[in-house]
Each structure stands twice: as structure tokens, then as C-alpha cells.
Amino acid sequence: MIIPRLALKNLLGAGLRTWLNVVVLSLSFVAIIWSQGLYRGMGDQASQAMIEAELGGGQYWQPDYDPLDPLTLQDAHGLIPDALQQMIEQGQATPILITQATIYPNGRMISIRMKGVDPDQNIISLPSYFLKAENDEIPALIGTRMAKSTGLKVGDSVTVRWRDAQGTFDARDVTIVQVMRTNVQTIDQGQIWIPIKTMQELTLMENEASLVVISKDAAGGGSIANWVFKDLDFLLQDVKALVRSKSLGASILYVVLILLAMLAIFNTQVLSIFRRKKEMGTMMSLGFTRFQVIQLFTLEGALHGVLAAIVAAIYGLPLLIWFSKTGWAMPRSVDSYGFAIGEKLFPTYSAGLVLGTTILVLVITTIVSFLPTRKIAKLKPTDALRGRIS
Amino acid sequence: MEDNILIKTKELVKIYPMGQTQIKALNHVNLDFKAGEFAGLVGPSGSGKTTLLNIVGSLDSPTEGSAEVMGEKIEELSHNQAARLRNQHIGFIFQTFNLLPVYTAFENVEFPLLLLGNSADERKKKVMQALEWVGLSDRAKSKPAQLSGGESQRVAIARAVVKKPGIILADEPTANLDAKNSHHILQTMERLNQELGTTFIFATHDEKVIRYLQRKITLVDGKVAKDERFENPVGKGEGQ
Numbered sequence: 259m260i261i262p263r264l265a266l267k268n269l270l271g272a273g274l275r276t277w278l279n280v281v282v283l284s285l286s287f288v289a290i291i292w293s294q295g296l297y298r299g300m301g302d303q304a305s306q307a308m309i310e311a312e313l314g315g316g317q318y319w320q321p322d323y324d325p326l327d328p329l330t331l332q333d334a335h336g337l338i339p340d341a342l343q344q345m346i347e348q349g350q351a352t353p354i355l356i357t358q359a360t361i362y363p364n365g366r367m368i369s370i371r372m373k374g375v376d377p378d379q380n381i382i383s384l385p386s387y388f389l390k391a392e393n394d395e396i397p398a399l400i401g402t403r404m405a406k407s408t409g410l411k412v413g414d415s416v417t418v419r420w421r422d423a424q425g426t427f428d429a430r431d432v433t434i435v436q437v438m439r440t441n442v443q444t445i446d447q448g449q450i451w452i453p454i455k456t457m458q459e460l461t462l463m464e465n466e467a468s469l470v471v472i473s474k475d476a477a478g479g480g481s482i483a484n485w486v487f488k489d490l491d492f493l494l495q496d497v498k499a500l501v502r503s504k505s506l507g508a509s510i511l512y513v514v515l516i517l518l519a520m521l522a523i524f525n526t527q528v529l530s531i532f533r534r535k536k537e538m539g540t541m542m543s544l545g546f547t548r549f550q551v552i553q554l555f556t557l558e559g560a561l562h563g564v565l566a567a568i569v570a571a572i573y574g575l576p577l578l579i580w581f582s583k584t585g586w587a588m589p590r591s592v593d594s595y596g597f598a599i600g601e602k603l604f605p606t607y608s609a610g611l612v613l614g615t616t617i618l619v620l621v622i623t624t625i626v627s628f629l630p631t632r633k634i635a636k637l638k639p640t641d642a643l644r645g646r647i648s
Numbered sequence: 649m650e651d652n653i654l655i656k657t658k659e660l661v662k663i664y665p666m667g668q669t670q671i672k673a674l675n676h677v678n679l680d681f682k683a684g685e686f687a688g689l690v691g692p693s694g695s696g697k698t699t700l701l702n703i704v705g706s707l708d709s710p711t712e713g714s715a716e717v718m719g720e721k722i723e724e725l726s727h728n729q730a731a732r733l734r735n736q737h738i739g740f741i742f743q744t745f746n747l748l749p750v751y752t753a754f755e756n757v758e759f760p761l762l763l764l765g766n767s768a769d770e771r772k773k774k775v776m777q778a779l780e781w782v783g784l785s786d787r788a789k790s791k792p793a794q795l796s797g798g799e800s801q802r803v804a805i806a807r808a809v810v811k812k813p814g815i816i817l818a819d820e821p822t823a824n825l826d827a828k829n830s831h832h833i834l835q836t837m838e839r840l841n842q843e844l845g846t847t848f849i850f851a852t853h854d855e856k857v858i859r860y861l862q863r864k865i866t867l868v869d870g871k872v873a874k875d876e877r878f879e880n881p882v883g884k885g886e887g888q
Contacts, residue, residue, distance in 0.1 A: 260762045271750025540746040543707060544807075545735020545763045547728050639707040643742070 261550060265557035269565070272526075276562070279526055283519040283566035283619065288574035290512040290615045295578065295605035296586070297505035302606050304441075304497050305490075310383045311442040313493050314352075314471040316478040318342055318485040323356075323468050331358045331371070332421065335466045339483035342470045350476040352379035353467035355457050359420040361450065363408040370404075371449050372420060374457030374467075381473045384445055388436035389453045396456055398432035401446025405437040412437055418450065423462040430460065516619070519566075520626045527559045527630040538634065539642030552631045559627020563620040581605055654718055654814055654847055655681040655704055661712035662699050662870075673699040675870035676713065681849060683814065686841045686881075687863035688850040696870040697851035698819055704849065705738050705817045706730040718814055735763050739808030739846075741818035745800040747792040753779065753803045754788040760811045778810035779803075782836055798829030802836065809840055815847045816840075822854050834860045 269276050309315075323334035338346070338353055345351035355374035360367055377389040389397045398418075400410060410416055412434050419429035432452060440446050458464050470485070472478045478487045531538075538551050546554075585602035662674040674696045681687060689697040702708040703715050706722050707730075715722040718737045725733065734740075739760075747756045757778050761771045779785040782802035792800055801821060808816050818837070822830035838860055841848050850857055858864060860881050866874040 264762075267755075268750055536744075536746060537748060540742075540748065541759075542731065543705070543734060543740045543746075544760050545731050547731040549728075640702050643707070643746070 261553050261557060265554055265561055268554070269558050269561050275526060276565070279519065279522045279562050280565045280569055282515075282522055283562055283623070284570035284574065286512055286515040286519050287566055287570035287615060287619060288577065289515050290619075291574070291607060291612060292578060292581065292605065293509075293512060294505065294611055294615070295582070295607040296603060297501055298608070298611065299582075299603055299605040300504070301498060301501035303603065304501065305494050307441045308444065308494065308497060309474070309490065311440060312382060312384070312445050312471075313490060314381050315474040315476055316472055316487060316489045317493065318351075318470040318472070318478065318482060318487050320468050321484045321486065328358055328371075331356055331468070332425075334468050335423070335461075335463050336485075337465055338467050338470060339485055341482045342485065345472060345476060346376075346470065349380070349473075351470050351472040352376050352381040353454060353470045355454055355461070355463060355466060356468040357420055357457075357461055359418050359450070361408065362417045362419075363410050363414075366408075368408060369448075370418075372418060372457065373449055373451050374454035375451050376454050381471050384440075384451065385436065385438050386451065388438075389451065391453065391456070396430060396432040396452055397435040399436050399438060399451040400434060400449070401443075402437055402439050403443060403446045404449060405434075407447070410434050410437075420461060422460070423466075428460065516622065520622060523559055523562050523623060524626050524630065526562075527555065527627055530555065530558070531630050531633055535637070535642045535645050538637060539639055539644070542639040542642060548635055548637060551637075552628075552634050555631045555634065556624065556628045559631075560620065560624040562627070563623035566619070566623075567616050578605070578607060582607065652683045653680050654683050655679070655849075656716045657700075657704070657713065658716075659713035660700070660703065660710050660715055662696070662703065662708070663711045673870050674703070674710070677867075677870070677872055679865065679872060679875070681815075681847060683847055684841065684845045685863055686838065686848045686861060687865060688852055688858060688861040689865050689867055690853055690858055691867035691873070692853065695867040697853075697867055699870075700867070701817050701819055701849065701851045704815075705740060706733045735760060736811070737814045739811070739813040739816040741801070741804050741808050741816060741821045743820035743823045745792070745797075745804045745824070747795075747800055747803055747807075749792050752789050752791055753784060753795065753799075753806075756792070756803055757806045757810050760807065764811060774810050775806075778806035781809065781840060782806045796829075797825050798832060801825060801829070801833050805833065805836060805840070809844065809846065812844060813846065815849065817849050817851075819851045820854065821850065822852070822857055827856065830854070830856045 320334055320336045322330055324330045335355060335357070342351060346353060353376065357372050359370050359372040361370055375384060375386045375389070377386045379386055385399065388399050391397055405411060414434045415431045416434070417429055417431050419427060421427055432450065454467070458466060478489070480487055541551055542548070582605050585604040588603050657677050657679045660674050660677040661672065664671045664673055677696070677700060689700055691697055699708070703710055703722060704717055706717065706725060709723050717733065720729070720733055722730070748759065751759070754775055757775045758771050761774060766774065776785060776788070779788055782805050784799060784802050784806065787795065787799060792803070795803065822833060825833060834857060837848055840846055850861070852858065862878055862881055864874070864876045864878070865872060
């Protein structure tokens with residue numbers, strides 16, 4: 259225990275130089291945990307919002323349905339299999355019918371997806387109850403982003419044109435009954451929601467759907483009459499990949515911070531080894547071996563990491579907890595991120611993140627501390643006492 | 649150890665490479681030191697005093713010949729064995745005191761005992777006793793920066809004697825001290841030599857030190873030029 263004791267004593271004895279290194283390193287600690295927590299929170303929030311508003315407990319897709327290929331949408335519909343129909347009747351699922359369409363707001367032509375949803379459904383949080391028809395008009399629901407890009411508002415009529423099941427073009431006016439505010443862009447941008455029954459009639463797709471969303475409590479899996487079940491892992495993979503790519507960009511921040519801290523520690527170590535040669539010689543004359551001197555100096559450097567973890571815990575822990583409770587108000591520009599975040603972002607931290615970051619920083623600090631000490635291995639006690647290094 | 653001989657050098661040669669040439673710092677030195685000696689290596693700069701002290705102190709190894717210290721052959725010791733020999737049997741006193749700057753006087757004196765694995769109680773007792781020997785028990789908590797040159801060297805002496813080693817090697821111990829402090833230091837060492845029976849070997853060309861020596865070995869160009877013994881050194885009583 260003599261070496262840790264001496265290392266700590268030496269480190270604290272170095273005063274301001276130690277504390278400057280420790281503060282910079284502790285900033286890295288907090289910045290890594292904070293930024294990773296932020297992206298983790300972003301991923302969790304985006305996933306949760308999409309589950310609530312669009313994905314439910316998973317989806318059964320009609321065999322031809324491919325959301326990434328608009329050209330296939332024309333044929334991506336089919337009769338709802340009996341088993342799924344049964345789930346729908348039991349309130350455990352809701353069908354969605356999707357087709358390509360064109361709207362003509364204010365003399366412009368915009369390509370959209372027209373989606374049919376049951377106004378009485380409560381499987382997803384989409385406010386479909388606005389689509390309960392009170393007159394002959396076809397009610398339509400759009401999101402705020404769609405309203406902004408098309409200039410449509412509640413009460414406006416807009417002409418929608420589509421091709422029915424037999425390939426014939428047809429068109430009708432729909433009335434915007436509600437502009438919904440949602441974080442989930444995938445139920446908003448470029449989409450118009452109308453009652454599914456109306457849509458089935460207009461498109462001659464009686465009792466048909468493109469997909470069936472099951473409730474979070476229902477168990478899905480396998481395939482039903484060729485309708486393939488897509489679980490949440492599959493449905494959220496794009497969001498997770500997007501969050502990963504965003505967090506990778508943020509890593510630059512903490513890589514720079516870590517490099518800065520490591521540079522300071524490396525510099526301190528190199529400086530120590532050059533300035534404290536006489537001290538090393540004295541220690542050797544008192545009975546220290548070279549290996550013990552290397553251990554002492556490496557540990558001194560590595561203890562920067564331990565002190566930084568303690569300092570980071572002192573000011574970082576309350577800061578991070580406060581942040582996770584109050585959240586971070588998001589600017590409007592985050593809409594362009596491509597996934598649901600919400601007005602406030604709440605970072606989430608896990609024990610793994612904190613532990614992983616601590617171990618990472620401690621390992622890097624130890625390596626950086628050890629590298630300059632290799633010179634000591636060749637140091638002769640007589641040279642050290644004279645203040646020379648070989 | 650025959651006839652109480654602690655240190656024995658035989659045809660000791662030390663050669664330092666200096667660019668293309670070589671410098672013979674020690675040239676076939678044959679010397680014996682018995683337990684309890686108060687001896688000094690004197691001579692001009694470059695005569696080989698410090699080199700001989702370093703070899704005897706197992707900080708360096710000879711190029712040729714042999715140096716036997718407390719029964720151990722220096723030339724055969726590994727780095728770790730040499731470190732152990734220094735830790736257990738040899739104390740050093742340096743010209744520039746070489747106190748560890750972040751430690752207090754107490755901690756500096758305690759350092760060799762930590763390496764020896766002494767218990768905390770044992771360490772405290774020995775350190776306070778060593779500080780009392782050198783008259784600095786009231787400065788135990790002071791850091792080197794708060795001590796005068798004389799006090800620093802007394803702490804260094806306490807550090808050297810705290811483990812009661814067989815040999816203390818002092819390289820120009822008074823070179824950075826004024827006359828009064830030099831005498832004080834020398835009297836302290838002389839007293840420790842007499843009370844503890846510790847062998848002191850100095851490397852010096854300070855007249856004040858030389859006057860305290862019981863044995864004066866004059867080195868010239870790495871060779872023993874003269875080896876004199878004094879029954880009653882003349883330094884005693886000076887500086888008071």
C-alpha cells in the first residue's frame with residue numbers, strides 16, 4: 259500500500275497543476291455521460307413516441323407492403339385475414355390502408371400518402387376520433403408539418419386524387435377537420451388521414467388494409483396468411499440507426515475533451531519525469547527499485563482519473579440528475595432530425611453508461627500515464643541523482 | 649565479515665565513456681572500512697570521491713575489480729538486490745539535501761521505514777527519535793520549503809540514521825551550509841557515530857569536515873594517494 263499512498267500524496271502535493279488536469283478530465287467525464295445520456299434519451303423518446311403514435315405492439319404487413327418503395331403501394335393491400343379481423347373486433351388491433359395520392363392545395367400539386375384509419379380505434383395515439391363524420395364531407399386529419407408545407411388549415415377543402423383498386427383515377431374533396439400536433443413525423447409529413455371505411459369505398463378495397471397495428475398488450479409473431487409480423491426491433495431499427503449516427507457526431511466533442519485532458523496528463527507526466535529526476539534518484543538511494551518508481555509515477559498519473567471521477571461525481575451527479583428531471587428544451591430545428599423528440603428532451607443514464615465511461619477514462623489515463631514512465635526503466639540511480647536522464 | 653570490516657574494495661576500477669575517449673574515475677583502489685569508522689575521501693574535483701561513494705553505496709557498479717559491502721559483492725548484485733541493500737544497510741546524505749518536496753520532515757524521515765515495512769507505531773517512534781537526535785522534533789510537520797539549509801540537512805541526517813544502518817555515506821554534506829551550520833551538522837554526525845556505532849564515510853574537500861575525520865583518504869586521479877588516521881580529530885569543539 260506504500261505506493262498508492264505516496265502517489266496520492268505526491269499528486270495532491272502538486273497542487274494547482276493536479277487540479278487543473280483533474281477539472282479538465284472531470285469535464286470529459288460529465289460531457290461524455292451527459293451527451294450519451296442525451297442521445298440515449300433521444301432514442302428512447304423517439305422510440306416511445308413512435309410506439310405510441312404509429313407502431314403499437316408491432317405490425318402485420320400485407321406481403322407486398324414496403325414503406326420504402328412508394329411504387330409498390332399501389333398493390334400493397336389485401337383482405338384482412340380472419341385471425342387479424344378477429345383481433346380487430348376484440349379491440350386488440352387496428353387496420354391501416356395506405357395508397358399513393360395527389361392533393362391540389364392552392365393550385366399546387368403535391369404527392370402524398372393517403373391513409374385510412376378507424377376513427378374509433380384506440381390502439382395508437384393518433385387522434386383519429388376527429389374523423390368521425392358528422393355530414394357528407396370526407397373528414398381529413400393532417401399534422402402541423404403537413405399543414406405548414408401545404409398551407410392548409412382546419413376547415414379548408416382540398417382535392418385528393420388517387421387510383422382505385424382497378425387502376426382508375428378518381429378524385430374527391432376532403433375537409434381538414436383537425437391539424438394535429440405530433441412529434442412523430444412519420445404520421446405527419448406528406449400524409450392525409452381519412453376514415454378507413456370511406457377510403458375502402460373510394461378505392462374499391464372493401465375490407466382491405468395495407469397493415470394491421472396490434473396493441474402493445476397483444477402478442478404478435480410469425481405470419482398470418484402471408485401477412486408478416488414486424489416486431490418493434492425491426493420497426494425501430496431506422497430510428498436507432500439514426501440516433502446512433504447522431505451520437506457518433508457528438509462523440510467528437512468528448513473525444514476532443516478527452517484528448518485535451520490526456521494531453522495535459524501526458525504533458526504533466528513528461529514534465530514530472532524530467533523535473534523530478536533528482537527525486538527519483540533520492541527514492542532509489544532510499545531503496546526504491548526502478549519498477550517501484552515506474553509504478554509510483556504511473557499511479558500518480560492514473561490517479562488523475564480517479565480524482566476526476568470523484569470531482570465529476572460531486573458536481574456532475576446533481577447536474578445530470580437535474581437535467582434528467584427538467585429536460586432540455588429543443589429548438590424547432592430539431593424537427594429536421596427526422597425522428598420524434600418532443601419539445602423537451604430528457605436524458606437517460608444507465609449504470610452501464612456511467613461505469614463504462616469511468617472504466618474507459620481510467621484505462622486511457624493509466625496508459626497515457628504509463629507511456630512517459632518507460633524512460634525510467636533505463637534510469638541509472640547515479641544519473642538520476644545528478645538530474646540526468648539516459 | 650573479517651575483522652569487523654564492513655566495506656572492502658579490491659583493485660576497484662571505474663571507467664566512464666566520454667564520447668570517443670574513456671575516463672578512468674577509479675584506478676585500482678584497494679580500501680577497507682571497519683564498523684564505526686568516521687572516515688573521509690578527500691581530494692580535488694574529479695579525483696573519484698563521489699564515484700567510490702556511489703559504488704560503495706550500490707548506486708553504481710565497478711567496471712573491474714570488486715567492492716564488498718556488508719558481505720555483498722556489489723558487482724554481482726541485481727538492481728533489486730542493490731535496492732534492498734541500500735534500503736536495509738546504507739544511509740545517504742547529499743550536498744543538496746534531496747528531501748522529497750511534498751512531504752513533511754516527519755514523512756521524509758519516515759520514507760525508508762515505509763519501504764522496510766515497519767508498522768505505523770514503530771515508524772512514529774523511530775522517526776520522532778531520529779528527529780530528536782538531530783534536534784528537530786519541533787519541526788516534524790514542516791515541509792522542506794519551510795526549513796533552513798541547516799535544518800534541511802539535519803532532516804536528511806535523520807532520514808539516513810532512522811533505520812540505524814551500518815553505513816552512512818555523505819557526499820559533500822556541508823557544501824551548501826555556512827560555517828556554524830556545518831559544525832552543528834558535523835557534531836551531530838560525530839555524536840551519532842559514537843552513540844550508534846554507525847560508520848560514516850564522507851566525500852568532501854571542505855576543510856571543516858576534514859578536521860573532524862578520524863581517517864582521511866586522499867584520492868588523486870582515481871588512486872589512493874594517502875590514507876591517514878587521527879586519534880584525536882581537531883574539529884571537536886569548533887563552531888560552538
